[in-house]
Amino acid sequence: MTPAINTARKAKIDFKIHEYSHDPRADSYGQEAAEKLGADPDQVFKTLVVSMDGSGGSKDLGVAILPVSCQLNLKLFARAMGVKKAAMADKKRVEKTTGYVLGGVSPIGQKKKLSTVVHETAKDFKTIFVSAGKRGLDIELTPDDLVKLTKGKFDRICE
Template sequence: MAKKNVKTNAIRLIEQQKIPHEVFEYTTEDGEAVDGVTAANKIGQPVERVYKTLIATAGKGHFFVFVIPVATELNLKAAAKAVGEKKIEMLATKELLSLTGYIRGGCSPIGMKKLFPTYIDETAESLDYFIVSAGKIGMQLKLAPADLANATKAKFASIIVSE
């Protein structure tokens, strides 16, 4: 029997800060990899409102969090420029859990082991709400982008590959 309303670190932190939010849960098959577009469909939300969390590095000890729309790609050059580095690369999946405390597909920008410099794509800045991972596969968190920016000390920047 699955326990309902399991609170993740992300949800606990949002509640501690009294940030208005909504939690969406959906089911996945065991071992099913769920991309953001599938997650959006499973919770009945527009794809353009669902954002994914990516971690990049500029070398030992230099880690950055990027929150971008699920149907887009991170522009590594633009992201490097936003964080003030010459070059960055995506973090290897095998390093994700030990660095953030989250697994691939369930990585939330909130509640990582450490607060890393966080950047939210500027497309979110004008939205009244968007949806990010709540910290585990099958859970999404709906909140205002400005509230997420305040909670993670994030900056808004142009960091996605443009069409």
């Protein structure tokens, strides 16, 4: 059980867990998930942790959740977060703050609650897939439940 699954269970939302055999040689964790789940890459969402202008503490980190088929637009993300600029967060800081390893970072059940933005196209799907907290494990849930669990919001963060 991962913190993401425990959080979803505790919230009493409907969700499904999907497990697949992760290939450590995979170039893209998200693309691998889409292929192995047999899902549309627009429906499989990756979780990126972003550093925003600030002092370097966890308060200046945010979470971007976007389709694996998209590239994060840092300017759009900064605008959605109400900050001047944003950059990808340091790998070690991501793992320490979220409690998850890269490639298995779930937006749900992170050690520290981070401000979260889900790309608006999530609303185009009845359900979406996000990491369930480890490589080779995804959770399928409604976009609204994801926003509820993360206390996030929908916005345009990729082209």
